[in-house]
Amino acid sequence: MDRLYINLGRKSYWINITDNLIDGIVKNIGHGDRWIIITDENVDKLYGRSVMDALKGKTVQKYVIKPGEASKTISTVTEIISYMLENKMTRKSKLIALGGGVVGDIAGFCASIYMRGMEWVQIPTTLLAQIDSSVGGKTGVNMPQAKNIVGTYSQPKSVIIELNVLNTLDRKELISGIGEVIKYGVIYDHPFLNYIVENYDKIMKLDHDTMRYVIKKCCEIKAYIISKDEREEGLRKILNFGHTIGHALEAITNYKKYTHGEAVLIGMFYEAKMALNMNLIDKSYFIDITTAINKTNINLDISEYSKEKLIEIMAHDKKNLKDKISFILPCDKGKVKELLLSKEEIEWDEV
Template sequence: MERLFIDLNDNSYMISIDRGLLGNLQDFLGEGDRWVIVTDENVDVLYGQKLMQLLKDRKVEKIVIPSGEGSKNLQTVEYLLKTMLEYGLTRRSKVIALGGGVVGDIAGFCASIYMRGIPFIQVPTTLLAQVDSSVGGKTGVNMPQGKNIVGSFYQPQTVVIDVETLSTLSKRELISGIGEVIKYGIIYDYNFLEYINKNLSKLFALEEEVIIKVIKRCCEIKAEVVSKDEKEEGLRKILNYGHTIGHALETATHYKNYTHGEAVLIGMYYEALMAKKLGYIDESYYKQISETIRKTGISLEIYRTPLPVLIDCMMKDKKNKDGKISFILPEGKGKVTEVLLTREEIISIA
């Protein structure tokens, strides 16, 4: 089993990575008076009953929400909080977030505000969640005006990554996770980017040695970044590469046309193109980034979303400054920088 320690002083925790960890989940729960598993309809079919049976000797309840980004809203938060109260959860109780990024984000947010905060455990079941959203303590929900507008920084008690859950994912869901994997190579570790290029087919095939190495390295990079900047006041912003355009795409299409990972992959491609046009990277590195993204098989066409609409959505991004839109753009191999652009500047380079 691979283990990583996330050093955040009083908020520190361990990430455990291996095959078959779901079957040993009771070893990671710690002390408590009650536990509630928050999951979605798809994951519940696969693992819900299995875990309830496994944890039958503890006081465990389960709450199931509809699958998909459409559930990540304040209405679902209210439903979860009411149900947690009905189940009698106290300050000694714990939330188990079992699922992908939507489940982790909303379950973590509810844990952060229930009785002013109770512990929660991340058990991510998608590649996207395992390499990104389950690590770092960002929780929250979407509003019609934008993605993750309401939320909190709230670290999990522990993260349990069972790579066996990836075998149930569709190719589309794998592509979504691989987008975030590629991002880490571009923003932080050029050697890792080259490793991904060399082993992309093995990654899609979920070869155990490769998948565990990739997940561990992604978690290491995020841990290094988050330990230096837990609340995104500086360095942590580099994790937003691809997200300015990606979040705008999700918002403009009402979270219906793209998965989060697909939107970020498209955002990474166009933000690399912006970096080339602005002179931050040369043609050769731009081609390497774009070819790596294209090798995932994703379509990079943006359908029925005019540029003015995308810019309107970007203007509402919480990371903007002084009326300018914040982009994280590549500026060298394994390096990125923040660039602030006006609406007019974006139109001029589009």
């Protein structure tokens, strides 16, 4: 088992990377007077019973939501909280988020507000969740106007990552995770970006040693960033590369066309184009970035969407300041910086 420490003082915790889900749960789950598992229908069919068995002898409840971003709403949170009250969960109870990013965001949000806060554990089952959304304590739900506009910072007590669960992912979900993997190479580690391109076929085949390295590397980068800036007041902002345009694409399509990682891939492409047009990067580095993105064969054509409407959605982003829209743009190999742009200053070329 590989372990990484998220150093946040009294809120510190371990990321545990294991080949055995049950063993990982037994060793790293901690204590609680009652337990509730939050998962979705797809994950429940695959792992719901195994996790319940791992908690044998404990008082355990399970709440299953419909999969997808459409479930990430205040009404879903209200239903879960009501269920927790009906089943006598207390502050000393513990919540388990078993699933991808949507489950983790909703479950963590519920844990953070139930009786003003209870302990919770992340068991991410998608690549995207394992290397990104399960680490760092961001929780939240969507509103029609914007993604993740309602939420909290609530660090889990531990994260349990099992490599073998990735074998159940379809290509779309795997590509979604690779979008966030590529992001780490652009924002922080250019040699890692080269590694992704050179080992892309192994990643797609879920080669065990390759995936262990990729997941650990991404978690190491995020662990460092979170330890320096938990609440996104400075360094943590770099994690938003590709997300300004990406979140707008998710919203304009009602969260139904793109997975989060697909939207981020497209967002990274156009934000890299913006950086090129603004002379923040040269053509050679732009090609480095787009070579990695194009490995996924993602359709980058977004001409069917009104650029004005996309920018209007971006204007609701919580990261904006003084009527200017926040973009994280590449400025050198493995480096990015924040630019605050007016609506008039936002421009990108179509594919």
